[in-house]
Amino acid sequence: MIKSTRFQILVLLLMTTLSYQQGKRPATKAPPTKAPLPEEEEEEIVEGQPVDSDGITVPEEVESEFHTCRRFLDDGSVVENKYDQCTSFCCGGKILLKQESVKCCGSEELGTPYNEDTLSCCEWWMGQGKAYRSAFLRDHKYGCCGSHLITHSSQGCCYGDGPPEPFTKRREKCCGSNSVKLQSFFGDAACCGTTATFDRRRQSCPCNDGQVLNVRASKSECCKSDFGVQAPYIKGTQFCCEGSVGTVGKEFCCGSEIGTRASDVCCEGGIVVTVRPPDKTKTKCCGTTPFNPKKEMCCEGVVKAHVRLNTACCGETPYNPVRQICCEGSVWSRATDGTACCAQFAYFPEKQSFCHKGDVYFSAAVNGNAGCGDEFYFTDEGDFLCCNDRLVTAPGKDSCCDQEAYNSATEICCDGNIFDKGEGDVCCSNVPYFPRNTTICCDLGPSGHFHRPACCGGIGYDAAAGGVCCVGNIYEGFIWPSCCVDQGYDASTDTCCGATVHPNPRGSYLTACCGEIDPKPYDLISQLCCEGIAVPIPTGMNRKYAACCGDTGVYDPRTQLCCSGVPRNKADIYNTKCCGRETYDSSTHLCCDGESGKKPLIVKSNRFGDKTACCGNVAFDTEQQYCCAGVLTKAKAGVTGCCAGKAYDRTKTICCNDRLLKIGRNVPWESAKCCGGLCMYDGPQYCCENRIYMGNARSKRTCDKY
Structure with a gap:
């Protein structure tokens, strides 16, 4: 078998060499391979390719503009190699020489090379791909599930957000694109997110994130935080604390943290502090210091001993608010020192004494029960008022305006000045006025009466009387008041173009600006703006269809042509064409207009029979002459x-x-x-x-x- 294979390879290389010598691409066939199992991936190995120690093809020396083949390693790094895309291809991060029938199953980064003569590809659009023997896929017992081969009778395919996965029927369930093992009888199983299943009869998945609880859904909930953290919990025995779960009776919630009862305490800001050494009596926090609230108290971040009826703090000093008084950090006896504070001291206001500027005075000694500056007076007599530390005589007056007294029922104070309310009941820039629909308060004072009051530069004006405010300046007497930068104008007679006011064309009321360097107004009804010039629309032409023809003409594209800036009528709607500034019948004539600067020539299209053609601005016989770059030479x-x-x-x-x-x-x-x-x-x-x-x-x- 080994000798036979070597002989086949030798013949293959010889045929390849002959093919190169004959100038043809070699048609290489893969050596015979052992039939794989359905689960095996079949990768085509190209004989004679140089490979490295990992079995990866070593690319030839290539130029920088060639393609890059990227191989993703398990540690997340990427190996890049240049390759010639005309002789090689990249598949699964490997570079292989192009051969007939050798293709890539999947993407350049994630695919697998295979021989399509004997193998078939199972791939997914995300790039994953594997090849299997074609015989398996021709048999309807098998099929593709993404890059996997499945048996239809016992397996199915899970489709979701990721690459498809096969699952075993009645043993696994599709949760998204994942196959997950069943936890119960098939009919009662449900997905918990995409990574787990649960038995709906005795389990629950309140967060739908793969975390299963062994209680029914009615006894569980999902604990969520504002930051997206979540966890399932059992109602009654557990509690929710900002996405974390604690045990009822053993733990407590402190902000977003969970503390342990008897060993931790919750401090300000949601901070859990562990009591060391352990002390079950310390259940509260002073700053970050645990303390026993039955024997201690917290005064401005300092733990103090709790003595008898001391229930409040005066600075860092505990005191009894029933028998004592706190005056700016000093503690005094209510029985012997006083019942009210004057700065840091206590005094008895009921003993005809009063506090003035931090000192206590006796009414009999100063002939008064209140102080004003360096003087004293009796407040209940109604003859005086203290206005900004100045004692003024104020019979029948009840309020102060700076250092003067006034009657708030009949007078009004505006920035230290007193006015009669007959002049106004609201202040506006130091003076009174009556706010009405016809009056307005501006920065420089009240204004009115106007139909539609408005402010401009601190002054009031009537916006309904043809007035307009332009950069703080008032312009009046217009029909259509408008602004041109800082200048007011009447839009019924003028138009603002380029920060300058121009008179409208005669009789025009609907205008726009035409031009870029020195724009001028034109009439939108009777004119068109053509390359910065206002051009009149011919009488009788429909404004809707009018179009510019250069910078001097207007034409109707339905019935006319624009030939080099000159409107021309169409003699035939289909065959009339432009030749320079003239028109011609394209069904019978040619336009020789191939050279700039010269007048185009209109000639009959059969002047030289079917050999008539144009060379620049000249007609010629293609059988007798040849045209090259506008120059005629003898054929x-x-x-x-x-x-x-x-x-x-x-x-x-x-x-x-x-x-x-x-x-x-x-x-x-x-x-x-x-x-x-x-x-x-x-x-x-x-x-x-x-x-x-x-x-x-x-x-x-x-x-x-x-």
Whole structure:
């Protein structure tokens, strides 16, 4: 068997060598292989290819513009190799020489090479592919499931977001594109996400993420956080804490963390702190310090001993708020020191004393019960008011305006000035006014009366009286008030083009701007803007169909042609064509207009019979003359081409990229073809990516040396 195989390989190599010498691509057949099992992947091995230690084809030296074959390794890295896509192909990260019947099953990155004569491909659009013996797939007992081979009688295929997977019927279930083992009788099984199944009679999957609970659905829920974390839990015995699950009676929720009762405590900010050494009495937190609330208390982040009835803090000092008073961090006795605070001291306001600027005064000593600046007065007499530390006489007045007193029922204070409410009941820029539908408060004061009040530059104006505000300036007396940058204008008589106001065309009220350098208005009803120039629409022409013809004419494309900027009527809707600025009947004439700068020529299409043609602006007889780049020469036998303005004999030379190349005597001129800028012998050679190849190798021979 070994000798026979070696003999076959030797014959194969000999046939390949002969094929190269004859200029034909070799038709290579793979050596016979042992029939694989349905589950086996069959990879075609190309004999005679150089391979590395891993069995990967070693690519030949190639140029930088060639393709790249990428191989993804298990560690996530990528190996890249250049290869010649005209002689080789990339499949599954491997580079293989092109051979008849050898194809890629799948993508360049994830596929598998195979011989399509004996194997068939099972592939998925994401790139995965494997080949199996064609006999299996011809038998209807087997089929493809993505890149897998399945037996229809006992297997099915799971389709989902990922590559398909086969599953065993009655033992597995499709969950998305995954096959998952059943946890119960087939009829009661359900998917839990895409990675697990559960028995609906005695299990549940509240989060649908593959986590199964051994309780019914009525006794479970999904615990979710605001950040997408989730976990299933059993109601009654467990609790939810921002996506985490705790045990009722043993643990507690602190913000988004779970703490253990008797060993942890929840501190401010949702921080769980472990009590060390363990102390079951410390159940609260002061900052990050656990403490016993029955014997201790927290005062401004400091743990203090809890003494008798001390239930509040005065700074860092515990005190009894029933018997004591806290004044700016100092503790005083309500019985002996005072019942109210004056700065950091306590005093008795009920003993005809009062607090003024942090000091305590006796009413009898200063002849008053309140202070104002350096003076004192009695508040209940109603004769004085304290206005910004200034004592003013205020009979019948109840409010202060800066340092003056006023009666808020009849007067109004606007920025330190007192006005009678008869002038207004609301302040606007230091003065009073009455807000109405016809008045308005602007930055420089109230304005009105207007039909439609508006502000411009701090001043009021009537927007309903033809007025407009342009960059803080008021313009009035217009029918259609508009702004042209900072200038007001009447759009019924003028148009703003390029930041300049222009008068409308006579009688026009619907305008637009025409031109880019110096735009001017034109009438949208009777004119068209053609290349920056306003051109009138001919009388009787439908505005809907009017189109520009150069920069001076307008035409109707339905019945006219635009010939070099001149409107021309169509004599025949199908055959009338343009020839320069004139028209002609294309069914009977030719237009010789091939050379710029010269007047085109209209000639009869049968002037020289069926040999009539144009060369630039001249008609000629193709049987007597030859046209090359607008120049007529006398016709000669074999002259059949034009190369860069020069006539040449196509039977002896070929034009490739505007270069004349010689055709060798061994190459039939019909088989001489261009490949990029070179000439090749089509048949023995072929062109790929503008490179010449013979068989499966690069060829440097051109048709002049063949």
